[in-house]
Amino acid sequence: MTTAVKPLLGRKRPIPAHVAVYAFVIIPFLALLAAVPIAWGWGLAWLDIILAVAFYAVTCLGATVGFHRYFTHGAFKASRALRIGLAVVGTMAVQGPILHWVADHRRHHAFADKEGDPHSPWLFGTGPVALARGFWHAHLGWVLERDLTNQERFAPDLLADRDIRIIHRLFGPLTIVTLLSPALLGGLISWSWQGALTAFFWAGLVRVTALHHVTWSVNSVCHMIGERPFAARDRSANFWPLAILSMGESWHNLHHADPTSARHGVLRGQIDISARLIWVFEKLGWAWDVRWPTPERLARISAAPA
């Protein structure tokens, strides 16, 4: 019997990478704080808004459809080209290299809201101070810790894939691409340095930080506030105000009740843009074996009526 359970944590994050995490969390956030007064003064063109929305949508879907529903949970199968595309575009959401992201998130589901969950808001108690601390930890505090999830235990399938190992190592260059390509487009389209600068600010820095906080809100808010129509073993909740911005990820109670489902917004009126994109991929023949919700599956996970 040599089936010893692999440890939860792998090596610690190296110091240069750790400094980079602080820089990439804090600099875009300062940019967002500076954004409002600047918007009133100078430098917000329609082009900046269009570029920011486009880069937000594409990189957010890379994280939600790619990193989350496909790589972490296997909600569908994909052609090699789609697999590589999703890994690259998901990396451009600047939420950490793919192997870290997937290992952390699988650990979150394995221990949801219990000891071992990397980002549960419920690990410190239920008093007001403990909840404030829990919210901070779940939203951002956990990102700033040096402990890394053990990839051998939580992501052996991706570690075995050469394409994924290469894209994992390209996190740094792809971060530069995601920040500078809006500037390049803004400069070329407006044919001005000012256009390049404002596009860099809005569609680069502000877009990245807005997406950071929406994603982190799924970890923090969606484990604290909202409705729980499905029987999950944790405190996950459906929080409707974030449905559009999170591309369907804030239907988080359904997600924890049925993690491999390709659609999270399964009830009437629950908009789920990520699920719609998977549907498009399926129609194009790039994705197959999609785990769409079925009435039987939903009946099994519906919470018992109160």
Ligand SMILES: [Zn+2]
């Ligand atoms: Zn969760």
Ligand SMILES: [Zn+2]
């Ligand atoms: Zn998940």
